[in-house]
Amino acid sequence: MNDRPVLVTPPMLARTYSGRAYEDPWDLVTDYQRVLEYTGEHPNASPGGVASALDLPRGRVRPWIDDGAIPHPVRGIQTAESRGWVPLTEISEVFDPINRLVAWVCSRGTIKPETYGPYVRIESSDDRERFESLVTQLGLEAREHRTDDSLRSTELTIRDDGAVLGRLLTCLDAPTDDDTRAVAPQYLIDVSEEAQREFARVYLENRAVYWEFNDRWLIDHQNRSDRYRRSLATFFQTLGAEADVHEDAVSVDDYFVSELGIEH
Template sequence: MSDSPLLVAPPDLARTYSGRAYSDPWDAVEDYQRVLEYSGRRPNAGGQAIASALSLPRGRVRPWLDGSIPRPVQGIQTAESHGWLPLSEDNEHFETINRLVAWVCSLGTIKPNLFTPYFRYRSDADRDRLEALLETLGLEPQPFRTDSGPRSAEISISEDGAVFGRLLVCLEAPTDDETIDIAPQYLNDVSKAAQSDFARVYVQNRAEHWEWNDRYVIEHANRSDRYRRSLATFFATLGADADVHEDAISIDRWFVEQLNTGSVNAV
């Protein structure tokens, strides 16, 4: 049996949905399962009988018997069909998912209402790297904006993107309307190798070389001071000499080289 902590379970994903009649969307999943199980045991039972036996409103049970599936259930089924749930470090897809959380945190966002993730990139090489990650998960990259100047181009996901975005949110990837104050906390529960993977993507995406002091700066004016301090602490636990600045953090060149990030832009 695996000793790796469970990072995302079906109830976590369910709770990213609106519960409508339920204060806890996971209760809808459990009620749906109860209805199907009861109907399977008693195939001749009608909607009213099942509703009475399970103490559920008949108007809720009838659509489920007719084939309607609650949205939280659909999301869980989609995630499980891709092999994303349950998610621990031992999951074969964790390495890729971890890197994509780092991508959203460093150079991306998730739309809060639709949960669609958008990943920015700054070069053709970065685009190829991003598309390879998405395709590893069986996801089809979809160009969102052509680079028309100083802003980066973006890639979204053409199918099942919203479910994947919800999975990323479960791992504390930020949404557009969210001010995050701390780096994703699941990183405390994974190996140093996984933490280094996260750091490597972050540095590849956002670090630029300060030639005057031979350090690398990660500019983050779009994040709070507390988040920048949390990010600096995270890099420090991996061995970086990390400093916090007004709108950025900086890390030493030796640490970047140890991450084997390749070339980054000099300023």
């Protein structure tokens, strides 16, 4: 029996969209489903008849029936379901690459709030290879957003359904440009230690720098709150690390990092 917590549900994904006239975008999804069910049973019903029977505004129903319009939250859920992204649990086939992708965005990226596209910074050919391989596991393709110059690093984003994936990642607490996450992703509480360690490995591989003078790895996080840094340190500590919080950073002992397979 599958008793693993569901980490992302269709209602959670729907609520990343605008509901327009709906306070809760999930209600838009359920109304659309009601219309489909009713027209399936009454194929000759007019938009006005359907609206009257379901107590919905006629102007809302007509595009769904006459034009085949699909509300954005519904389309997003359909895409996510077709790719096996929702409902998402730890035993989902796509969980491992999604878990690692959240670590990528948290450690070296962001979700653009206007498009929900995920973007990550690439600093080497090895970075590029790792990220492109990860995206390929989800049946997607990475593309370059900005070439490297003297001031800014190269960024990679994701083609095609990347915006739907970005919405899914925000459900797992991946950060957007216009927010400051107060704590590390909370879904990690509900997954196995193996999944937690994989998240930690990707995070440290992307963000940490080895300091030989004190034999520790430093994660520079000037762009995050002190509460976030404390939360991140606590997460590493639950996995057995000696983690300390500094003014703008978190440090982790070399033994823990080497146990994750990262060398300096």
